[in-house]
Amino acid sequence: MFGPDKCGPxxxxxxxxxxxxxxxxxxxxxHAKKASKDIDFIFxxxxxxLLTLVVQPxxxxxxxxxxxxxxxxxxxxxxxPSVNPPKEIDDPDDKKPEDWDDREKVPDPxxxxxxxxxxxxxxxxxxxxxKKPEGWLDDEPELIPDPNxxxxxxxxxxxxxxxxxxxxxxxxxxxAPGCGPWKAAVVDNPKYKGKWRxxxxxxxxxxxxxxxxxxxxPNYFEDLQPxxxxxxxxxxxxxxxxxxxxxxxxxxxxxxxEVAADFAQRTFLLKKQLEKGRGSGDSVIQALLDATNEHPWxxxxxxxxxxxxxxxxxxxxCSKSDKTPKKDAKKEEKExxxxxxxADSSKxxxxxxxxxxxxxxxxxxxxxxxxxxxxxxxKRAKPRVD
Numbered sequence: 001m002f003g004p005d006k007c008g009p010x011x012x013x014x015x016x017x018x019x020x021x022x023x024x025x026x027x028x029x030x031h032a033k034k035a036s037k038d039i040d041f042i043f044x045x046x047x048x049x050l051l052t053l054v055v056q057p058x059x060x061x062x063x064x065x066x067x068x069x070x071x072x073x074x075x076x077x078x079x080x081p082s083v084n085p086p087k088e089i090d091d092p093d094d095k096k097p098e099d100w101d102d103r104e105k106v107p108d109p110x111x112x113x114x115x116x117x118x119x120x121x122x123x124x125x126x127x128x129x130x131k132k133p134e135g136w137l138d139d140e141p142e143l144i145p146d147p148n149x150x151x152x153x154x155x156x157x158x159x160x161x162x163x164x165x166x167x168x169x170x171x172x173x174x175x176a177p178g179c180g181p182w183k184a185a186v187v188d189n190p191k192y193k194g195k196w197r198x199x200x201x202x203x204x205x206x207x208x209x210x211x212x213x214x215x216x217x218p219n220y221f222e223d224l225q226p227x228x229x230x231x232x233x234x235x236x237x238x239x240x241x242x243x244x245x246x247x248x249x250x251x252x253x254x255x256x257x258e259v260a261a262d263f264a265q266r267t268f269l270l271k272k273q274l275e276k277g278r279g280s281g282d283s284v285i286q287a288l289l290d291a292t293n294e295h296p297w298x299x300x301x302x303x304x305x306x307x308x309x310x311x312x313x314x315x316x317x318c319s320k321s322d323k324t325p326k327k328d329a330k331k332e333e334k335e336x337x338x339x340x341x342x343a344d345s346s347k348x349x350x351x352x353x354x355x356x357x358x359x360x361x362x363x364x365x366x367x368x369x370x371x372x373x374x375x376x377x378x379k380r381a382k383p384r385v386d
Contacts, residue, residue: 001238002053002063004042011040013063013071015053017229019083022221030079030226035063035071048275050268054257059227067264075226083226087217094212101205111198121191130184133177140179143167 001016015032042049042065052064055075063071076083145165155163173179235251250267254260 003051003238004039006043006243011043013039013042013051013065015061015063015071017226019223019226020230021219022223023219028081030075030081030083032061032063032071033073033078033080037070039065039070048268048271050264052260052264055227057227059225076224084222085217085220087220088214089217090212091215092212096210096212100210101203101207102209103203104206105200106203107198108201109198113196117193117196118191119193119195121189121193123189123192123194124186125189126184127187128184132182135176136182137172137176137179138181140170140172140176142170142173142179144170 001014003014005012005014013035016029018027019030020027042051050064050066052067054062054064056062059075061073061075062069073079144167146168147165149165151163157163170179232253235253237248250263252260252263254263
């Protein structure tokens with residue numbers, strides 16, 4: 001039998017073959033050792049997988065998942081139970097002698113109990129230094145019948161027995177150190193020694209652990225070519241699953257690895273290509289995750305492509321802002337003074353037209369009242385720069 005098996009948290013990839021006992025003529029199942037690599041992914045990732053078993057004429061075997069070895073070994077060494085039985089076995093008729101002494105240690109027969117050894121002392125005694133707390137209510141029980149409880153209307157004394165109120169905590173005990181009979185706490189008894197036992201010494205008559213004698217295995221045989229298994233006449237499927245959407249197809253049994261590889265090229269690899277193509281319509285993030293799951297080293301490439309440019313940009317921006325020249329205080333003061341002089345000069349230039357207008361008014365005082373009023377209106381309307 002060859003194939004995957006998922007039972008609870010346990011994932012297996014079985015390789016079991018039936019071996020015929022040449023002496024007895026019986027068949028016994030031989031189970032390969034557990035896979036050396038994790039195979040849980042074939043049950044959880046929801047993808048197609050190629051499972052391959054190769055058995056060689058030198059009795060070596062190799063189990064592959066998607067053309068990658070997950071378990072390899074030898075038919076003569078890595079199966080349980082072993083293909084070939086042991087040459088010797090324990091004699092089933094050999095019995096342990098009644099006088100066989102397999103006690104490695106025995107009580108010292110010369111030891112005697114000391115005269116001051118008192119076995120009557122208890123292991124723990126009441127603490128003589130303990131005192132009853134003040135306010136302890138010796139006559140008050142810790143529990144009392146619930147005074148608010150009432151007998152149910154449908155209670156039948158004959159059927160249900162005599163009704164008793166449920167017990168509740170005694171409210172008087174809540175404000176006291178305790179209720180009921182007071183007892184001192186117990187402590188270890190310094191006089192306690194327990195039951196006396198003689199010390200153990202090496203057994204002078206010790207004969208060791210008894211084992212039955214070994215005899216030749218009457219059913220021994222040696223099969224050095226277990227790869228020559230019983231002929232395979234048909235292929236069957238042992239199905240037992242509580243999981244939906246499990247598909248399998250394209251089973252091939254051949255004695256040529258090249259034939260199997262070609263068959264996988266024309267079946268499994270086509271499915272894998274379709275599987276990748278079907279995933280091309282997914283989101284970019286999902287595609288990246290699928291790629292990194294298959295090739296974990298891509299994470300380093302993503303970090304270089306995405307993170308490194310961002311770091312460079314931030315570094316350049318910070319360095320540029322740090323190198324921006326600051327104006328010298330004296331130079332800035334000089335520039336401010338020059339600007340102020342230019343402003344004063346502009347004010348003086350703007351005031352000259354007003355002086356000319358005043359002189360013109362004095363020369364034309366002899367003009368009519370309408371002209372004087374008009375000149376005065378123009379003078380008031382013209383803006384003056386202060």
